[in-house]
Amino acid sequence: MASRLVHRGPDDEGVTFDEAMRVGLAFRRLSILDLSPAGHQPMRSTSGRFEIAFNGEVYNHAQLRDELTAIGHSWRGHSDTEVMLAAFEAWGVERAIARFTGMFAIALLDRTERVLWLVRDRFGVKPLYYGVSDGVAIGDGDFTLAPPALLAWSSELKALRALAPMQFTVDRGALTLYMRHGYVPSPLSIFSEVRKLRAGHLLRVDLATRRVEDRCWWSSRERVLLGAQQPFTGSDEDAVNAVDHALLESVRLRMLADVPLGAFLSGGIDSTAVVAAMQSLSSSRIKTFTIGFHQRALDEAPYARAVAAHLGTDHTEVYVSGDDALAIVPRLAQMWDEPFADSSQIPTALVCSIARRDVTVALSGDGGDELFGGYYRYSWTHAIIARTRRLPTAARTALAAVLRATPRRLTNRAGTALSAFFPARFGFDRAGDRAHKLAQLLHHRDAWSIYLDLIATCNDPAALVQHANFPRTSITDPAELCSSLDLTTRMMQADIVSYLVDDILVKVDRASMATSLEAREPLLDHHLAELAFSLPMHMKIRAGERKWVLNRVVERRVPRALMNRPKMGFGVPLTAWMRGPLREWADALVDPTRLAREGFLHPTAVHTLWNATLAPSSRGNGAEAWNVLMFQAWLEEWSK
Secondary structure, eight states: OGGGGGGGOBSEEEEEEETTTTEEEEEEEOOOSOOSGGGOSSEEOTTSSEEEEEEEEETTHHHHHHHHHHTTOOOSSOOHHHHHHHHHHHHOHHHHHTTOOEEEEEEEEETTTTEEEEEEOTTOOSOOEEEESTTOOOOSSOEEOOTTOOEEEESSHHHHTTOTTOOOOBOHHHHHHHHHHSSOOTTBOSBTTEEEOOTTEEEEEETTTTEEEEEESOOHHHHHHHHHHSOOOSOHHHHHHHHHHHHHHHHHHHTOOSSOEEEEOOSSHHHHHHHHHHHHHOSSOOEEEEEEESSGGGOOHHHHHHHHHHHTOEEEEEEEOHHHHHHHHHHHHHHHOSOOOOTTHHHHHHHHHHHTTTOSEEEOOTTHHHHHTOSTHHHHHHHHHHHHTTSOHHHHHHHHHHHHHSOHHHHHHHHHHHHTTSOGGGOOTTHHHHHHHHHHHTTOOSHHHHHHHHTOSOSOGGGTBTTOOOOOOTTTOGGGSOTTSOHHHHHHHHHIIIIIIIIIHHHHHHHHHTTTOEEEOGGGOHHHHHHHHHSOGGGTEETTEETHHHHHHHTTTSOHHHHOSOOOTTOOOHHHHHHTTTHHHHHHHTOHHHHHHHOSBOHHHHHHHHHHHHSTTOOSOHHHHHHHHHHHHHHHHHTO
């Protein structure tokens, strides 16, 4: 199993097996802190009670070390792993993890209590899959592991393939949701026999009774509700000061490393906030990295270049061509290991490979949109409801028909031209894409249905998937939602438990780990997040300006003129690539005979979708076609 994850840890390997407990731990190490053998894993606690294999970092380990030293602990090295073990000894497992600031997926064996713990960090930055052998499907909640079935876990699905007793059956419900969203939402995996441990959850496995309990140890939903009950009451200036202080402290902790460190920089608010904070804390030039595209509407490189020049970073900029995409696309299914179709995976993988030439750790700006209100959908949903609820059904239907009939490319070009004469907040960029999305939404009467369609990349996955079904998820289960709160807060919290953890963080983790690069997320420090949860909405979105408070923080270090730009979101010229350099690769994947033989997708529906995508005046959905292609590429890779 460990050898299949060598990319996640090329520097060291460790394997242990406890015969009495019948538990094995395997680990691949990417050395970041304490590069000496003292950081080797699996690692035992001083007493021998605990043994751990863990992926990630606990950033406040120095503070915890001081507290533990004061009560008598001594140390062999200076790794965070050793501090974690001492914390478990001193405070117990659940009290200890509540004190960790960081990203982590933990497997911990307690020999005294005869318990195995599997733990995932608050936001799910680090992945953790678990599965049951002998073809046993896993449902929701607690379960008892019936002999002779085995419980296995890993950071990626590919490691589980090394276990002969494991069976893998494609879950049609997970496939349906994948086609809808472009990712498989937690706790599902693409296989019935494997689950993802939810963010902020742990499994407690009683090795005597074989009982497996799923517990929530930190809940973004509960923290959002608490923030609403105990809101921030200071002034605008107080809020900006508080966010700035929390951001600087988060960045400071994440700059601790015994290896070279840098950051991704797009020139947008989130990455600029992180890089500006890094540079203010550093006496040397921070290394920054960005990807550019030759298509002007998608090219963020000039913005990143301007920010880097202002801050004085050591900046690397690389432009991506169709040939670059063609070179990396055949590797995507192997890198992501589960169907995944966020097309920004391509530039993310490329920028990670470029950064890895110079650094081992890179800080990222992910999480800012979900915490501070950065997505267009937060204002779109309100606007659509306000403007269409009084329209008769016939009028909405006619308007939708007009919008659908307008060529997407023509409207996009017109919007791009208009964007040169209007401020970024008018949102003329990608006007055609937005017009077609609006056409899909006009038939909805309730706000939550509009939100669910806004985050979907495929509106009718049942037309594509054979034997489709729709399992309940964290964004469709009323018990999981903050139903008592305002619509915008509910959308932001839903994004945190679904889109953030299962799309954004999966994208960055797999892309970075494929090149043995550790990505760190300062905006997802839980202290900063809990502060953001408590801020009134007018400090996040004000007079049409998204991320208002974070913008004010950035303006302390970067001129406002450099930030006045449209939100771009790391997009790629996907449809052009599918029609051009990726055409031959894609045609083979959607061959009707092949689809019929595999039995997962309807050949006729896929054929219709693919032809619409290829048409010169296409009104087809490039993202929907990409969902199909990435599932087919994954299926081909997994079948090898």
